[in-house]
Amino acid sequence: MVSGALVTAAAAASPARAATGRDPDVLVIGAGLSGLGAALALEEAGLRVRVLEGRDRIGGRLYTLDDVPGHPEAGGNSVAGAYGRVIAAGKRYGVELDDIGLRAFGGGPPGLYIDGALVAPDAWARHPRNPFAGELKALPPGAWADALLKRNMPVKDPGRWWDPENAQHDISVYDFLTSLGASDAAIQLGFDTNISYGTTAHDVSLLMLASVEQWQVVNRNANARFIGAFRGGNQRLPEAMARQLKGDLLRGRRVVAITIRNDGAEVHCDDGSRHRAKAVVCSLPFATLRHVAIDPLPPAAQNTAIRTIGYVPITQVHIVPKRKFWESDEQNPSMWTDGIAGTVYAQRFGSDPKEVMSLTCWARGLDARYLDLLGAAAAGRAVVAELERLRPAAKGALEVAKVRSWGTDPFAAGVWSCYRPGQVVAFANELAKPHERLFFCGEHTALGSRGMEAALESAERAAVEVQIALG
Ligand SMILES: Cc1cc2nc3c(=O)[nH]c(=O)nc-3n(C[C@H](O)[C@H](O)[C@H](O)COP(=O)(O)OP(=O)(O)OC[C@H]3O[C@@H](n4cnc5c(N)ncnc54)[C@H](O)[C@@H]3O)c2cc1C
Structure with missing residues (x-):
């Protein structure tokens, strides 16, 4: 049963109280x-x-594992x-931003593990499993696709990656990489393994990667050296924002239907509650909105976007090391692997850069789907077994704290939305359009x-749209 807790937003962590009786002007989902x-x-x-x-x-997809x-x-x-708006929000709501170096282990580049074995950085270029060509052979697998795409990105003005003029580039990354002469083996190891967008190179649009690359350029130009995280965890930012709300914030209210009328809208939750307002702002990832009934249906393109836009699967296994096994085998605790352990990040939270408090293993794409099919407990055991195989010194030293x-x-x-081939042209200019109220x-x-x-960015736009609509 959904808890149905009623919580005033005036203090997200404060005791629950009932929603105010009067209908609000706007419901935000x-x-x-x-x-x-x-x-x-809007307030x-x-x-x-x-x-x-x-x-x-x-906090949604900001989730600190306290x-x-x-x-x-x-x-x-x-x-x-x-991240101008995020940095400003931190200042405004009193959450300090620290250099991210305070949270990550500062032990140099991660170890590269291919086919179950550690590969020394200077041995990789001549390794029998290295499928790359020319000077790109020297790059670690995780850097290959990025380098190739940066050199060859055909989109003339990546700042307008979504412009229909780029229609001829709204093709799969697989088709584009093969057109550059990349082999299937290179694409499999250099793009599909530990993938960030799509589940394989077949189901992500090249224009999606143009947008990612453009955002990297904008960030480098703004301040190439800065990478930060909020003190105490990134979830502290949405929590601080929630404390500033004057209206109700009702938790445990899973929205199942939205009915739009001439003069407003009604939202139905799975605890049976109904909420009315003059307008509704919906922040749901489309992968979850597709399970909400909307009446009347949005226009065809927007409705198809809601039903079909891609989301990237990632499954993490958070592991606590009971001893410093990396001091025994003298390798970095952080790793890039071609198996189900994925990428392994050594985390710390103190002032000593050598103090590793947990290891986060990120399985992505098809590896994430595989772990999901195993279920959390078996997935945790499988990743521990894989790490013990790769790092015999870790045997008996790994305790699963959480599978996420x-x-x-x-x-x-999913972790974030991802346009499939053809979807940028079909949806990019449609999916955010207001649908009546x-x-x-x-x-x-x-x-x-x-x-x-x-x-x-999207919150700013939606708030302006609502204000214009409500006069
Ligand atoms: C593993 C991971 C790593 C990331 N790394 C970075 C990074 O390094 N830098 C970066 O900038 N971004 C990163 N992101 C992305 C970033 O976290 C998100 O883009 C951002 O938090 C999304 O905010 P949002 O409000 O759009 O969506 P969400 O935070 O997902 O908010 C949507 C809310 O709707 C709620 N909801 C869903 N369905 C329903 C329903 N039916 N009824 C009621 N409520 C519902 C959800 O619980 C959630 O609270 C990462 C995300 C993940 C998951």
Whole structure:
């Protein structure tokens, strides 16, 4: 049963109280960064707002594991130089931003593990499993696709990656890489393994990667050296924002239907509650919105976007090392592997750069799907067994603290949205359009930025759209 906790947003952590009786002007669905950003902007404009959140937790895809040593981020990790809105929000709501170096182990580049064995950096270029060509042979697998794409990205103005003029480039990354002469083996190891966008190179649009590359350039130009994280964990930012809300923030309210009328809209939750307002702002990832009934249906392109846009599966296994096995085998605790342990990040939370408090193993794409099929307990055991195989010195020293699947999380269904081939032209200019009294925000609806910054960019836009609509 959903808890149905009623929590005043005036203090997200304060005791529950009932929702105010009067209908608000605006209902905001989702208490992640974008929903909270939109709600605060609307309140600042003088509107009465109620936020409905499906989980018992605030923050959505910002999720700090306070119960795991090292306080790893299960969700959004880093804030870069061009995150103007996020940095401003931290200042405004009193959450300090630290250099991310304080949280990560400072022990040099991660070890490269291929086919179950450690490969020394200077041996990789001549390694029998190295499938790359020419000077790119010297690059570690995780850097190959990025380097090739940067050199050859055909989009003339990547700042307008979403422009229909780029239609001929809205093709799969696989098709593009093969057109450059890349072999299947190179694409499999250099793109599909530990993938960030898509589940394989076949289901991600080249224009999606143009947008990612553009955002990297913008961040480098703004401040190439800065990468930060909020003190005490990134979830502290949405929590601080929630404390500023004047209206209700109702947790445990999973929205199942939205009915739009001429003069407003009604939102139905799975605890049977119904909420009415003049307008609704929906921040749900489309992978979860596709399970919400919307009446009347959005226009065809937007509705198809809601049903089909891609989301990236990532499953993390958070492990506490009971002894410093990396001191025994004298290798970096952080790793890049071609197996189900994926990429392994050594985390710390203290002042000593040598103190590793937990290891976060990120399985992505098809490896994440495989772990999800095993279920959490078996997935944890499988990753520990894999690490013990790769690092015999770790035998008996690894304790699973948490398994976190974003792909199977019903409130996220993936880590971030990802346009499939053909979807940028079909949807990029359609998916955020207001649908009568229903407005959209969320990272997936932003065109100018990505990640946390995209969430706040979209919140600003949606709040302005609502104010214009309500006069
Ligand atoms: C593993 C991971 C790593 C990341 N790394 C970075 C990074 O380094 N830098 C960066 O900038 N970004 C990163 N991101 C992305 C960033 O965290 C997100 O872009 C941002 O937090 C999204 O905010 P949002 O408000 O759009 O969505 P969300 O935070 O997902 O908010 C949506 C809210 O809606 C709620 N909800 C869903 N369904 C329902 C329903 N039916 N009824 C009611 N409520 C519902 C959810 O519980 C959630 O609270 C990462 C994300 C993940 C998962």
